[in-house]
Amino acid sequence: MIYLFIIVFTYCLSNVIDEWLNPKMVLNWYYNFLLKIGKVETDEQGNVISAKWFIYPIGFCKICTNVWLSIFIIAISLLFTQIQPIWIVPTIIASNFLVIKF
Numbered sequence: 001m002i003y004l005f006i007i008v009f010t011y012c013l014s015n016v017i018d019e020w021l022n023p024k025m026v027l028n029w030y031y032n033f034l035l036k037i038g039k040v041e042t043d044e045q046g047n048v049i050s051a052k053w054f055i056y057p058i059g060f061c062k063i064c065t066n067v068w069l070s071i072f073i074i075a076i077s078l079l080f081t082q083i084q085p086i087w088i089v090p091t092i093i094a095s096n097f098l099v100i101k102f
Contacts, residue, residue, distance in 0.1 A: 002083055003091050006073055011098040014066040021059065034060050066099045067092060 020027040034040075038055035042048055057064040070092045077083055 002077060002081055003087050006070070006077060006091055007095045007098065010066055010070045010073055010095045011102075013069055014062055014095075014099055017059065017065060017069075018062045027059075030059060034058070063096055063099055066096055070095050 017027065019025065021031040022028065034055045038052040038060065040048055040051040040055075040060075051060065057068050059065055074083075074088050074091060078085070
């Protein structure tokens with residue numbers, strides 16, 4: 001049961017963080033910071049042409065952010081609950097499936 005909670009929680013948290021990075025939202029300053037340190041180049045439509053690799057896991061890519069959030073939440077859950085470590089990878093895959101699909 002805890003696995004389903006982790007899957008849904010990390011999916012929702014990834015979506016919320018992604019929405020908060022939009023203009024006129026709470027974390028837009030962080031998004032602008034990522035654009036600056038990542039030396040992001042875009043085309044006329046706003047699609048990313050090139051960027052530094054290290055900005056993707058720290059918030060620029062929704063899927064990468066979901067993986068790191070899932071790992072962090074599972075690591076904390078391992079400390080305070082009795083979850084089986086064998087379910088870590090399927091939990092991350094299921095959470096990312098939700099992010100990709102929806």
